[in-house]
Structure formats: structure tokens, C-alpha cells
Amino acid sequence: MFKELDPLLHSQLRLAVMSILISVESAEFTVLKEKTNSTAGNLSVQLDKLSEAGYITIDKSFKGKKPLTTCKVTNKGINAFEEYVNTLKEYIKK
Amino acid sequence: MFKELDPLLHSQLRLAVMSILISVESAEFTVLKEKTNSTAGNLSVQLDKLSEAGYITIDKSFKGKKPLTTCKVTNKGINAFEEYVNTLKEYIKK
DNA sequence: TAAATTAGTTTATATTATAAACTATTTTAC
């Protein structure tokens, strides 16, 4: 009756990150931090998890001499998000 | 931008339980256990949490001499569920 | 040039979800 909710997406911060990345070409660490209102530490950890799952790619470069971390959602990430949403709808429909 | 997701509802099992209770008059422990495909221990703990939050009521009686645990959602529970769903929609809309 | 700010990472902690182990009856099988 109730299918498993992908535990990687069933997390407030990771879901918010994916939600943002789904609708933009790419987003910088600092932007994600601001939009999700998260601490840098928490965000860093959750981005790594999404990256390890192959749901996003993380590019680390430099803007001048400051580190610049840029994230993009992958096709796998988009598919996982879509499926998460579909599964979730079974839980929240009345 | 992203509002807090009620942590009491942002749990697979508790959300499934609430989802069921929202659409029925009441449900027995054994029925919830079967429909959510959970272990009795896990279900017992999660029902207690929902009850302590005032989202459901738990009535313990006997069917003959066997224990019979019956759950109902409260108005508070219905409202919390509605708000959770509304908040969640901000995360999953594209 | 000392203090604060930026952009993160690593690590420790607190919370949570979950199942294993347990209790207490009741039914079934021999």
C-alpha cells in the first residue's frame, strides 16, 4: 500500500536543496545556504550525501582565490525527485 | 522561503498512519500494522508519539481477553496534517 | 597588522527511526 520514501530525499534540507536545483541551471553553495537557511556545516554534509548518491554534481573551483562550490542536479537526481513526489502523493492524498 | 516541515509528520511511518486515520472513523492497531507493513514495536512507539502530540487518541480495551488498541485522528491532527501537506507542496512544486 | 568576514570541511552530539527482546494471554495440536 505505502511504497518506501527514498530516505535520501525524505530529509528537509536535502529536499529543499533538490527543490531549488530542479529549477535552476546551477547554484552556488552560498546561494543554497541562504535560500535553505541552513548552517554551512549541515549543508556541506547533505550536499556530499546527494553527490555520493549521484543526485547532484559538485564542482569546486575558485572565484579569485576564494573557494567556489557549484551544484547541479543530475538526470538521476531529477528521476529520483519525480519518483519521490509520486510516492509521497500516495501518502498525502485524501 | 522554505517553511519548517512538522517533524512529527515528516516520518514515513507516522505519515502513513496519519494518512490512514484521516480517511477512516477509527483503526485498530493490527490493521495499522498490516496496512503500513510495520513491526509492532515500531508502530507502538510511533503511535505513542502521535498521541503525545495530541494528533491522535488511543483507546485501549479488550476484545474478549485480548488487548484491543483503537486509534482516531483528532482535529489537531487533521489540522497539522493539512499544514504539513501545504508546506510540503512548496518543496515539491516545480 | 590585528580583527573580522568569507567559504567552506570535519567532527562531535543529540535526536530519531527501527527492530530485537520481552510480557501476557490465547489458541492449536498432540
Next chain:
DNA sequence: GTAAAATAGTTTATAATATAAACTAATTTA
């Protein structure tokens, strides 16, 4: 009639998770 299995749960231990605190390293500001 009694030993073994099943029912209906609860309590407790453990594993996983989310989160923030503490840290690094460079940069800007005063």
C-alpha cells in the same frame, strides 16, 4: 491436559540521521 505456536502488544537497545560546533585557510576591513 499441556507443550508449542500465535496474537497483541510494550520496553529497551541499537543503528542511522540530522544538525551544529569547532576548525581551516584565505581575504577583506579598520
